[in-house]
Amino acid sequence: xxxxxxxxxxxxRGRTRTMGWGRVGxxxxxxxxxxxxxxxxxxxxxLWIVKNAPRWYGKHGFTSPWSVKEEVRAINVGELxxxxxxxxxxxxxxxxxxxxxxxxVEMGYNKVxxxxxxxxKLKVIAEYVSEEAKRKIEEAGGRVExxx
Numbered sequence: 137x138x139x140x141x142x143x144x145x146x147x148x149r150g151r152t153r154t155m156g157w158g159r160v161g162x163x164x165x166x167x168x169x170x171x172x173x174x175x176x177x178x179x180x181x182x183l184w185i186v187k188n189a190p191r192w193y194g195k196h197g198f199t200s201p202w203s204v205k206e207e208v209r210a211i212n213v214g215e216l217x218x219x220x221x222x223x224x225x226x227x228x229x230x231x232x233x234x235x236x237x238x239x240x241v242e243m244g245y246n247k248v249x250x251x252x253x254x255x256x257k258l259k260v261i262a263e264y265v266s267e268e269a270k271r272k273i274e275e276a277g278g279r280v281e282x283x284x
Contacts, residue, residue: 210246213269246264259281
């Protein structure tokens with residue numbers, strides 16, 4: 137059976153000022169919601185904090201000082217393998233005992249990651265090397281040198 141009821145917007149056509157919200161001002165501004173924004177979080181909205189945001193107040197954790205943080209600038213072994221010949225031609229890499237020696241620190245990278253394939257024999261010099269990168273380079277007949 138169809139509900140024969142007028143929608144609120146139709147029912148209120150022609151009414152003035154309050155549109156069903158009582159005396160003038162009862163639904164106006166921010167009084168109906170207890171204040172704008174975070175007003176009352178320590179007072180009448182405190183239960184909302186307890187339920188929804190228990191860590192709202194106070195300090196949590198710490199931020200490491202910038203002097204301690206070290207930025208990781210990484211390059212993948214696949215990229216090194218792709219650019220090895222070009223680096224050799226430019227004189228930025230040297231051939232030693234059949235290995236193309238690439239110093240990633242001089243290139244501006246401090247870590248070598250293991251994504252990609254290694255087809256050539258490389259000797260990679262880096263500050264940090266992931267286990268996967270080391271395994272791939274050594275499987276291809278290369279060597280890894282980690283700087284201290």
